[in-house]
Amino acid sequence: MRIGVLGAGQLGRMLALAGYPLAKDFVFYDMSGSPSAGLGEVIIDRDGQYLDDFISRVDRVTYEFEHLPVAVAEELAKHKPVHPCPRALEVCQNREAEKTLFGRLGIPTPQWQIADSAESLKAAAEELGCPVVAKSITEGYDGKGQAVLKTPEEAQAAWSSIGHPRVIVEKFVNFKREVSIIAVRAEDGDLAFYPIAENTHHEGILRYSIAPAPALQAHIQQDAEKYIKSLLNELNYVGVLTLELFETDDGLVANEMAPRVHNSGHWTIEGAMTSQFENHIRAVSGHALGNVVARGLSCMINIIGEHGDIERILELPYAHVHLYNKGERPGRKLGHVNILADSYEELVWRVRNCAQFLPGSPEFTSTLTPRG
Structure with missing residues (x-):
């Protein structure tokens, strides 16, 4: 079986290293232009020109990273099994959708609100009570795209530093x-x-x-x-x-x-x-x-x-x-x-x-x- 991996970083590398003893072969589809997996076949395609070639080379598709175009995963799913499903990818790319799903399933979350301006961010911070954490609705990982507000007056600076049109504002969790x-x-x-x-x-x-x-x-x-x-x-x-x-x-x-x-x-x-x-x-x-x-x-x-x-x-x-x-x-x-x-x-x-x-x-x- 030949498995296609969207992305060609260290997670894809370790997936391949685990799959070789099970007689799996791997083709990495890299949209960044800087693959680092260092093994298997790699298709570098920054402009989406070689997706059909990738589809023709693989039996099943997975991905190592959630920050990739959902449309690519959906197109692939028309031709080959894609696991995890594109819907999971879509939910994880949007913090509002993610928190909404958590709430519907009864999974506890911090109190949260959505803000689309520095003014609404300040209002959310006042209503939730500081400190709060503001995060971009989309993108952001390893602490990127986030800001902690200790007072509502920090809203303008936080809004500017995050640089996204919509943010989710979460009440700070006092965790152990x-x-x-x-x-x-x-x-x-x-x-x-x-x-x-x-x-x-x-x-x-x-x-x-x-x-x-x-x-x-x-x-x-x-x-x-x-x-x-x-x-x-x-x-x-x-x-x-x-x-x-x-x-x-x-x-x-x-x-x-x-x-x-x-x-x-x-x-x-x-x-x-x-x-x-x-x-x-x-x-x-x-x-x-x-x-x-x-x-x-x-x-x-x-x-x-x-x-x-x-x-x-x-x-x-x-x-x-x-x-x-x-x-x-x-x-x-x-x-x-x-x-x-x-x-x-x-x-x-x-x-x-x-x-x-x-x-x-x-x-x-x-x-x-x-x-x-």
Whole structure:
């Protein structure tokens, strides 16, 4: 089977690496003009001239990134199975549609309003009560296209910095930690849920993910599974879906979903019986799903901006290095390291020992390392 992937970045690369042992071949359709997958066939098509060629070369289609034209996915779906479905792509590209869907399915969200001017942004901030987070309705990831308003008077500056005609304004969530759940749905409707991961962000970019999340109450995992299950079934979804959440004193509050394999699931490559990448390939290919049980305790460390001393990290017996074949650039995801341990205490020590070889890595903090 030949799988077409819309996009040719590191997620597509890791999908292919997981699919080759299952005798899958891959064709990447790159609309950016700067593919970095470094394997498989790549069709570079910035102007949409070679879509028919791509269609003729593949049996099924998936995507590694949600910020691509829905019209392309819809056109492909007329000719070949596209998983996840274009509707999932459409919902995830529009924060208003996403929050509306969450509300209809009973998934808790922050209080929110829509603003289409600096004046309406100020009014929303006053009504919701600051602090609030303003986000562009479309586009934006890794903290881009967002602004935090501590007072309504900051509305004009926030509006100018975001630079979009419509924004969603969300009341700030007083959370204990940020978490995510990754699930996968097969063509026959079978479901599998990975353990919740605890995520630490720095300057809007994910830096560390611990899985299974420490000190997690059973009902929190159950609630997360219930919420993501409702999304998977509502969308008749096939493949891996990620739901980012805030854990609060009152339970979970949904932030956003991503219709793809996710950075907070990279720990599954060594840390779960079946990685998110293999399970996505299994699902979109029509196969049975793999076991999602964690092998032990894991922490994923993102390599951001510069590679650091990879040779020293390779000497660590508990570290697994994954590089994305990318050149160094500030803020760019260049790779990640998966750390394995038998106890959370051991995991903290190993993560800190590894992070010292990665320049610019923020101090490792989590619920395992309380501040103060």
